[in-house]
Amino acid sequence: MPELPEVETVCRGLKQAVENAVVRHVVTRRGDLRVPFPPDLEKRLAGRTLESIDRRAKYLQFHFSGGKVLLIHLGMSGRFLVEPSKPAAFGKHDHLVIELKDGRFLVFNDARRFGLAALTTEKKLPDHPLLHALGPEPFSKEFSADYLRKQLEARRGPVKPALMDQALVVGVGNIYASEALFQAGILPDRACRSVATESAAITRCIRKVLKAAIASGGSSLRDFLHITGYAGDFQHKFYVYGRAGKPCRVCKTPIQSSRQAGRTTFFCTSCQR
DNA sequence: CGGCAAACCTGCGAGC
C-alpha cells in the first residue's frame, strides 16, 4: 500500500485523531515481523503522552513525552486503525494495540508482516540507522534539478529503479516512479546518464504526482473519520500503473508492461521516449 | 562498488 502519499495520508489522519492522547496500555499481540518489535515496547510507552506525529520518508514518527520516539514502517500492507472503544475482537494481523486513556484504541495491522516498529529517542533520531542513509524529501529544496542531474550522471542502470532508490530520493515507490516517468515523457528503461539533462522535468513530475496523490488520499479520508489507512482514490487517476493492455489516457496506444529489478513497470511507448 | 534476484509473509484474484 504505502508510498509517500499513503504514509502522508495516514500521518495526517493520525495527527488529527490521536495527537496529545495519553497511552494507558500497550499490547504486542504478535511482534515477529520482518524486523521483530522491540521487546520492551509495552513498558516504554505506557503512561506517555503522544505529543506529535510526523513523517520522514515512508516512516511514521510518533513522538512521546520524555523524548521517546516510535518509528513505524508500514511495509507493503501495514495499516493503522483508530477504534472508538475496545473492539469486540482483534484481527489476526493486529500486531500492536495501543489503548489510550480516553478509551480509544490505536491498532497497527500488517498482514504481510513486512512492516517495522523501532523505539528510539529524540537525541538518537538524526543518526538512527533506519534513517541515516535516506536521501532528501521530494518536496525539499535539496531535491533540486541540479542535485538529480548529478545523481543521474553518476549512475549506470535504468532510471526507474534509480528513482525508487531511497538513497536518491525518499518516498517514491513502484507506482509513483511509473507515473512520474509517464508525466515526464521518459521511458523507464532509459539509462540514468541519458536522462540527466531532463532532471528538471523529472523533479517537477515527481512532485506533481505525489502532490496530486496526497490530495486524493486526503479527500477520501473524510469518509473515514476515525479510520486512517488506504482509502485514497488516486488509483482511478493512474495513467500507466496497472493499466497494461488498456489504452493510454492521452494517445490511446495500449499501455505496455515489463519487468525491471523484480518489479512490474508500466509505460506508454508513444508518450514516453 | 553497482545492480540484480531472491527472500521475507500473507492474501487475493484468475484460471482450471
Add this chain to the structure above:
DNA sequence: TGCTCGCAGGTTTGCC
C-alpha cells in the same frame, strides 16, 4: 466449490 499459481504499494541480503 476448491485448488494452484502468480502477483502485490518495500527493504535487505547475498551473489555475480
